[in-house]
Amino acid sequence: MKTNITMKTNFFTCLFFLLPLLVFSQTIVSYDKAKDIDFSKYKTYQISSLDVKTIPEFEPKVSGLNLILEEIAKQMESRGFIKVVQNPDLIVNLGVSIVSKDQTKETNIQDAPLYMGQRDYQWESKEVVIGSYNEGTVTLDLVDTQKEKLIWQVVGASVLSEKRDVNRKKIIKGVKKMYKNFPVKPKAY
Numbered sequence: 001m002k003t004n005i006t007m008k009t010n011f012f013t014c015l016f017f018l019l020p021l022l023v024f025s026q027t028i029v030s031y032d033k034a035k036d037i038d039f040s041k042y043k044t045y046q047i048s049s050l051d052v053k054t055i056p057e058f059e060p061k062v063s064g065l066n067l068i069l070e071e072i073a074k075q076m077e078s079r080g081f082i083k084v085v086q087n088p089d090l091i092v093n094l095g096v097s098i099v100s101k102d103q104t105k106e107t108n109i110q111d112a113p114l115y116m117g118q119r120d121y122q123w124e125s126k127e128v129v130i131g132s133y134n135e136g137t138v139t140l141d142l143v144d145t146q147k148e149k150l151i152w153q154v155v156g157a158s159v160l161s162e163k164r165d166v167n168r169k170k171i172i173k174g175v176k177k178m179y180k181n182f183p184v185k186p187k188a189y
Contacts, residue, residue: 028158031181034151039183042144045081046088047072067168068094068138071175078186088145095139098160103131134160140178154178 047069072092073083081090104127135157142152156178161167 029154029156029178029180032153033183034149037144037151037183039151042089043080043082044084044088045076045090045092045142046084046086047092048094064167064171065096067171068096068175071172072140075175075179075182075186079182079184080187081184090151091143091145093139093141093143095137095141097137097139099135099137101133101135102129103133104128105130136160138174138178152183154182 072094076092077083106127107125136159137155137157139155140153141150143149144151156174158170158174161170
């Protein structure tokens with residue numbers, strides 16, 4: 001589970017541009033944690049820098065990315081971590097992937113057309129596309145900067161929506177769900 005800190009979300013950076021569409025309804029979340037890690041020794045964090053401002057056509061998508069970054073910061077700070085610019089104990093790497101998928105249905109004999117006429121007819125079962133959708137995946141990696149070691153990872157996946165107001169609420173809920181099993185619980189204030 002080693003990772004190089006200088007690798008700032010290399011394979012994720014180009015995939016997050018459709019982020020404002022990301023919806024976390026029915027979010028599927030999976031976790032992985034390194035063994036024998038004492039999370040109480042970590043005090044500071046930094047989110048890897050992501051710069052989409054250099055690509056003008058993607059600038060409208062920045063608001064969705066910023067929302068995810070804000071929610072990550074809220075979750076980290078609610079657990080007592082302090083965001084710093086230099087020399088953090090932890091680096092948070094963010095990756096977003098969006099894939100277009102087809103929803104299919106397998107035809108069966110009840111779907112076959114009614115037949116009248118010559119007996120030269122053949123029917124086959126096959127997959128038929130009945131709709132298309134986008135599926136988004138968000139990956140968060142926490143890296144120990146001293147050991148250059150991945151210590152915690154969470155992956156959330158969900159179907160995307162085009163409704164921005166709904167997305168905003170669901171992104172907030174989705175990030176909270178992603179942090180549900182984080183080894184450090186939120187502090188009571």
